[in-house]
Amino acid sequence: MPTQAIAAGQGGLARLTCVVASSGALADCVIAGEEPAGLGFGAAALTLIPKITMAPAWSDGRSAVGESITLPLRFAAPAPRLAEARYKGGSAGRLGGPGPYYPDRAARLGITGTAVIECDLAPDGGLGACKVLGEAPANEDFANAAMVMAARGHLKAETRPGATAKERVRVKVVFGPG
Structure with missing residues:
Protein backbone atom coordinates (compact mmCIF):
# COMPACT_ATOMS: atom_id res chain seq x y z
CA MET A 1 0.00 0.00 0.00
CA PRO A 2 1.49 3.38 -0.95
CA THR A 3 2.54 5.56 1.97
CA GLN A 4 0.72 8.57 0.51
CA ALA A 5 -2.53 6.57 0.28
CA ILE A 6 -2.19 5.31 3.86
CA ALA A 7 -1.77 8.89 5.08
CA ALA A 8 -4.84 9.96 3.09
CA GLY A 9 -6.86 6.91 4.20
CA GLN A 10 -7.56 6.28 0.52
CA GLY A 11 -7.98 3.10 -1.50
CA GLY A 12 -7.41 3.01 -5.23
CA LEU A 13 -6.78 1.15 -8.46
CA ALA A 14 -3.74 0.65 -10.65
CA ARG A 15 -3.75 -0.80 -14.16
CA LEU A 16 -0.54 -2.36 -15.42
CA THR A 17 0.15 -3.48 -18.98
CA CYS A 18 2.56 -6.42 -19.11
CA VAL A 19 3.84 -9.06 -21.52
CA VAL A 20 3.32 -12.74 -20.65
CA ALA A 21 6.59 -14.73 -20.56
CA SER A 22 6.84 -18.45 -21.32
CA SER A 23 7.27 -19.17 -17.60
CA GLY A 24 3.99 -17.40 -16.83
CA ALA A 25 5.83 -14.48 -15.28
CA LEU A 26 4.82 -10.97 -16.29
CA ALA A 27 7.51 -8.85 -17.94
CA ASP A 28 8.02 -5.34 -19.29
CA CYS A 29 5.22 -3.96 -17.11
CA VAL A 30 4.26 -0.31 -17.36
CA ILE A 31 1.69 1.72 -15.49
CA ALA A 32 -1.37 2.11 -17.75
CA GLY A 33 -3.32 4.18 -15.24
CA GLU A 34 -4.08 4.78 -11.58
CA GLU A 35 -7.07 6.14 -9.69
CA PRO A 36 -6.85 8.45 -7.93
CA ALA A 37 -3.71 9.80 -9.54
CA GLY A 38 -0.76 10.96 -7.50
CA LEU A 39 -1.03 8.61 -4.52
CA GLY A 40 1.46 6.00 -5.73
CA PHE A 41 -0.85 3.09 -6.63
CA GLY A 42 0.93 2.42 -9.93
CA ALA A 43 4.37 2.21 -8.33
CA ALA A 44 3.01 0.01 -5.52
CA ALA A 45 1.41 -2.32 -8.08
CA LEU A 46 4.73 -2.69 -9.92
CA THR A 47 6.33 -4.01 -6.71
CA LEU A 48 3.74 -6.84 -6.68
CA ILE A 49 4.52 -8.13 -10.19
CA PRO A 50 7.21 -10.65 -9.04
CA LYS A 51 4.52 -12.34 -6.92
CA ILE A 52 2.06 -12.72 -9.83
CA THR A 53 2.15 -15.51 -12.41
CA MET A 54 -0.36 -16.69 -14.93
CA ALA A 55 -0.81 -19.75 -17.09
CA PRO A 56 1.12 -19.40 -20.34
CA ALA A 57 -2.02 -20.42 -22.27
CA TRP A 58 -5.56 -19.05 -22.35
CA SER A 59 -8.47 -21.25 -21.28
CA ASP A 60 -9.24 -22.04 -24.94
CA GLY A 61 -5.70 -23.44 -25.40
CA ARG A 62 -4.22 -20.52 -27.35
CA SER A 63 -0.74 -19.45 -26.23
CA ALA A 64 -0.61 -16.31 -24.09
CA VAL A 65 3.20 -16.07 -24.38
CA GLY A 66 4.30 -12.74 -25.82
CA GLU A 67 0.82 -11.24 -25.54
CA SER A 68 0.21 -7.93 -23.83
CA ILE A 69 -2.34 -7.92 -21.02
CA THR A 70 -3.73 -5.19 -18.82
CA LEU A 71 -3.98 -6.18 -15.18
CA PRO A 72 -6.16 -4.19 -12.74
CA LEU A 73 -4.98 -4.21 -9.11
CA ARG A 74 -7.26 -2.81 -6.39
CA PHE A 75 -5.98 -1.45 -3.11
CA ALA A 76 -8.50 -1.36 -0.26
CA ALA A 77 -8.63 1.76 1.86
CA PRO A 78 -6.74 1.20 5.10
CA ALA A 79 -8.82 0.90 8.25
CA PRO A 80 -8.35 3.90 10.49
Missing part, protein backbone atom coordinates in the same frame (compact mmCIF):
# COMPACT_ATOMS: atom_id res chain seq x y z
CA ARG A 81 -6.14 3.22 13.48
CA LEU A 82 -7.67 3.21 16.95
CA ALA A 83 -6.46 6.34 18.73
CA GLU A 84 -6.41 6.72 22.50
CA ALA A 85 -8.86 9.42 23.61
CA ARG A 86 -8.32 11.84 26.45
CA TYR A 87 -10.95 13.88 28.25
CA LYS A 88 -9.88 17.02 30.04
CA GLY A 89 -9.41 15.88 33.64
CA GLY A 90 -9.89 12.19 32.78
CA SER A 91 -7.34 9.53 31.98
CA ALA A 92 -6.84 7.66 28.71
CA GLY A 93 -10.37 8.07 27.40
CA ARG A 94 -12.11 7.40 30.71
CA LEU A 95 -14.47 9.88 32.23
CA GLY A 96 -14.05 10.08 35.97
CA GLY A 97 -17.72 10.02 36.92
CA PRO A 98 -20.80 11.49 35.29
CA GLY A 99 -19.33 14.88 34.38
CA PRO A 100 -21.16 17.17 32.00
CA TYR A 101 -21.32 14.65 29.14
CA TYR A 102 -22.27 11.39 30.83
CA PRO A 103 -25.79 10.52 29.62
CA ASP A 104 -28.32 11.38 32.37
CA ARG A 105 -30.25 8.10 32.34
CA ALA A 106 -27.06 6.03 32.36
CA ALA A 107 -25.66 8.10 35.24
CA ARG A 108 -28.86 7.71 37.27
CA LEU A 109 -28.91 3.93 36.75
CA GLY A 110 -25.15 3.46 37.19
CA ILE A 111 -24.73 2.14 33.62
CA THR A 112 -21.25 2.19 32.15
CA GLY A 113 -20.65 2.09 28.43
CA THR A 114 -18.53 2.85 25.42
CA ALA A 115 -18.85 4.74 22.18
CA VAL A 116 -16.72 4.37 19.07
CA ILE A 117 -16.54 7.30 16.68
CA GLU A 118 -14.48 7.83 13.54
CA CYS A 119 -13.01 11.29 13.07
CA ASP A 120 -10.41 13.39 11.32
CA LEU A 121 -7.57 13.87 13.80
CA ALA A 122 -5.72 17.17 13.52
CA PRO A 123 -2.01 17.40 14.42
CA ASP A 124 -3.01 19.17 17.68
CA GLY A 125 -5.21 16.22 18.74
CA GLY A 126 -8.50 17.92 17.87
CA LEU A 127 -11.26 15.83 16.33
CA GLY A 128 -13.53 16.85 13.46
CA ALA A 129 -15.89 15.42 10.84
CA CYS A 130 -16.85 12.63 13.24
CA LYS A 131 -19.37 9.89 12.64
CA VAL A 132 -20.72 7.26 15.01
CA LEU A 133 -19.58 3.66 14.50
CA GLY A 134 -21.29 2.17 17.54
CA GLU A 135 -22.07 2.23 21.22
CA ALA A 136 -22.60 -0.32 23.97
CA PRO A 137 -24.98 -0.80 25.51
CA ALA A 138 -27.24 0.39 22.70
CA ASN A 139 -29.71 3.23 23.19
CA GLU A 140 -28.04 4.72 26.27
CA ASP A 141 -26.82 7.84 24.40
CA PHE A 142 -23.08 7.21 24.86
CA ALA A 143 -22.40 7.79 21.14
CA ASN A 144 -24.18 11.13 21.19
CA ALA A 145 -22.21 12.15 24.28
CA ALA A 146 -18.92 11.30 22.54
CA MET A 147 -19.95 13.27 19.45
CA VAL A 148 -20.81 16.34 21.55
CA MET A 149 -17.49 16.07 23.42
CA ALA A 150 -15.56 15.92 20.15
CA ALA A 151 -17.53 18.79 18.58
CA ARG A 152 -16.94 21.04 21.57
CA GLY A 153 -13.23 20.27 21.68
CA HIS A 154 -13.41 18.49 25.05
CA LEU A 155 -12.19 15.19 23.63
CA LYS A 156 -8.69 14.93 22.21
CA ALA A 157 -6.88 11.93 20.77
CA GLU A 158 -3.25 10.97 20.57
CA THR A 159 -1.42 11.89 17.39
CA ARG A 160 1.47 10.10 15.80
CA PRO A 161 4.86 11.57 16.72
CA GLY A 162 5.70 14.36 14.28
CA ALA A 163 2.21 14.43 12.73
CA THR A 164 1.74 17.42 10.43
CA ALA A 165 -1.45 16.45 8.55
CA LYS A 166 -4.93 15.21 9.35
CA GLU A 167 -5.42 11.48 9.79
CA ARG A 168 -8.66 9.46 9.92
CA VAL A 169 -8.90 7.56 13.23
CA ARG A 170 -11.33 5.54 15.30
CA VAL A 171 -11.75 6.74 18.86
CA LYS A 172 -13.14 4.56 21.64
CA VAL A 173 -14.53 6.53 24.57
CA VAL A 174 -15.18 4.63 27.78
CA PHE A 175 -17.80 6.00 30.15
CA GLY A 176 -17.48 4.69 33.68
CA PRO A 177 -16.15 5.33 37.13
CA GLY A 178 -12.62 6.74 37.17
